[in-house]
Each structure stands twice: as C-alpha cells, then as structure tokens.
Amino acid sequence: MIDLKYMQKNFDEVEKKLRKKSVDSALLEEVRGLFEQKKAAQQALEELQAKQNKDSKLFGVYKKEGKDIGQLQAVVAETKKQIAEQNAIASELEQKLLNVASGIPNIPDEEVPEGEDEEQNVELEKIGELPKFAFEPKEHWELAQNGWIDFERGVKLAKSRFAMFRDKGAKLERALVNYFLDHNGENGFEEVSVPLLNNADMLYGTGQLPKFGDDLFQTDDGLYLIPTSEVPLTNIYNDEILQESQLPLRFTAHTPCFRKEAGSAGRDTRGIIRQHQFSKVEMVALCTPEQSDELMEQMVQNASELLSNLGLAHRKVMLCGGDLGFGAARTIDLEVWLPGQNCYREISSVSNTRDFQARRAKIRYKQGKKNKLVHTLNGSALAVGRTMVAIMENYQQADGSIKIPEILHKYM
C-alpha cells in the first residue's frame, strides 16, 4: 500500500512517478476525490460521536444528583440516529477508498528505467564465461530423457504443468536445496521452516490479495497455498512492533511454491521452466529505511555467488518500470545462461518493496518513541527447478550425460 497521506499532499508528483508503471490516472483521480470525501464524512461522524459520549456521561451525573433524565434521553436518541446514518456513509467511503487504493502499485525508485516490458530492462553486468560446445547443446527436456524428470507421470498425478523428479534428478534437487540453505545461512540469513498454507491477511500483507487472487490455489477453509515463501517470511512479524536493535532481520527458507499461472497459457509449456508447483529457496529481509539499499546489494550478491559457485554464467538486469512487480520499488533479476535455449532466463529476482508491504502488513519498529514502518526485501536464492535446468543444459556432455558441478559433490 502506498502512503495515502503522502499521495494526497503530493498528488502530481506521485502520479508522475506512477506513470512509469503505467497506472491508470483515472484511478488515481478517484482516490484523490475519495480521500477528501472520506475525511469530511469522518469528521462529521466524530463530532456526533463526541456529542453522544458527552451526553451519555451526563447520565451518571444526573442520576447521582437525582435529576430528571427524560429530555436527555430524547436528545441522545436523536444523536444516535444521526450517528447510524453518518456511520453508514463514512464506512462505505472508507471501504471504497481502501479497495481502490489497495490496487495502486508501489512507486518505482528514481533510478528505475522507463519502459513497457522486459525488452527495456537494462543489463547491468555479465558474470562468468559462456560455455562452448563441440556439439549442438540440447534443451533440458530432451536431456531429461535420462530419467531425471518424469513429465507424463507428473501430469497424471496432478495435471498439466506438474512434473516429478526421479533418481539423480530428485537427488540433485535435494542437493541444491541443501547447498543454497547452507550458503544463505553462512551469509547471515536465519533458516526457517514455514507453513505452506497462509491466511488471507498474510497474502494481503505482501500484496497478492486482493488483486492477484486468480493466481493462487485456495483451500475450502479460506487458506491459500503460498505462491512463494516471501509471503510467510515477510509476514513473520505481521502486525508487530520490533525494536530497532533487532534490525536487520534476515530469513531464508526452502518451500515449494504454488501458482495457477493464470494468463500464462502457451508460455513455456515444455519442460519445467513454468510449473504450478516448483521449489524455491527464498531470502527475506526486514530492516530500517537506512539499511535497505545495502541489503538489496547484499542479496543480489548472495544469489549471484550461488550461480558463480555452480559455474553458471549469468547477468544482472535492472527491471524497467513496466516490468516491475506490483509491490516492488526496484527489482534486479539474475538471468542464467541456458545453452540449450540459447538465451538468458530469469533464475532469481530480488526486490526492495520499501515500506509498501510493511504498511499493508503493519510491520513496524520503534525508533526512539516513534513507531516507523520497516522496509522489506525479498529475493530468490535460488529457484531450484530452474537451477536444475541450468545445470542440465550447461553441464551436458556429448553423450547426453550430465556432470554434477564440483560444489555439489559433497551434497550428493
């Protein structure tokens, strides 16, 4: 949630900044109008409430003094009626404002480049050497003929866009998870194991709800399968007030992630690049505003290290405004080189949401006497399935076999 008070006072500035994310300006105008209306209604309501409170307290006094309360009763009855009416008006406006405003995305940082979509993302740095092959490198689903991935049976057990790993494939997945968690742990991230079903408040907190509910699997008792462990990790301190000395807090967790991939029909239908269920190791940080830029760097660096240690060539990309996620003020993607596909593909995405999620999730910290909103950051380190793809394609041999990267040897 963006800061509505700030937005009201600096409407033109906010509108201009949001243009980078191509937000409908009619929506913003609506918010501005609603804010004024709501405030007026609120004030009117509070005046009435104050009157009623005052009169009600008089009852006690009158009774003690033995005075007649008949007239007072009539006055209060009238006030009550007015309160009911005014309350209806005020709460409707408030609800409307909240609905509309919660659909406004975060304001992009100054440095975020202009752009419509991923075409305009800006490459920051290339890391590692592209591998050379004396043969035509295959794509991972061809290589998976070796039995590592069983696509057909994954589909049979669930439906399309589900797969299962077997034998060395399953072991490779487990090895990667262990390696990632160890590495993140050594770099200051506390390892946690979280509920995979979260309630609606948490999904609102991180921004998936109410706007992106279509992409979530929901249970019949109102819980949601997490689309990323960013949701539980960020919400660990939902509606709590932290001490400044506790910050920054850094967490890492491995979880499966569940996404309906609504609207992705026809994209990446082959292989395991885009699945309904995938495994991911995530990093999340809660920190002060002063700390958040440095943490962002650290998290990108941490993910990049994992790729380098696996011997995988990759690049850092700064997302342009149009490609930024709903809650992100800035995002840096890591894209790994896939020789089979002959292109770079996203394997990690690190975002700073500033106080956008913290405002929704009510995560604050005490700075002296004041309660301030924390900054929240999240990033993958790494997407496990896609790392498997990268290893298969980069480490494939002429005979179709796949070498295991050195660093994983002790894990499998």
Added chain:
RNA sequence: CGGGAGAUGGCUGAGUGGUCGAAAGCACCGGUCUUGAAAACCGGCGAGGGUCACACCUCCCAGGGUUCGAAUCCCUGUCUCCCGGCCA
C-alpha cells in the same frame, strides 16, 4: 471431532454496566544520586486516526446484539490451554 477453562497495553496481570484506554508489577526511556555502574528515589511510557499543538474519534481476539452508556451482559466465530477420541 466431543467436554471444560480462557483471550486485556512489549510481558505478567487487576478490572463484571457509568468520567476506564484501562490498577499494579516487570521491561523500556529521561532525571536525581554516584568517579562509573548497581540499588534507591522522581517522572514518562499501548496502537491507529486527527490537530501547528490541543481538543476530539476508534481500538480491551473478531463479528453481531442488549443499553442513554459495555473491557464488563447475550449470541456467533477464531485461537490458546486442560481432559477424552482419532492419528503422521
């Protein structure tokens, strides 16, 4: 899933219809004292909105209800603890 108890400020915990947003203790912050610290003493100290600042409004798990007035009474839900059943 069945029976009982409970849910109050960072924590512990009083409060059963009327100036209660709420005693007390702990924690925390400021001060006095001290070479320094501890102890002792004095003061402050829930959250959100509102205001230049006050005033004022809302919140005692959530949602309804009773009442002029509810943390306090009633109903529903959620969660926690204990007892029983089931179970990885």
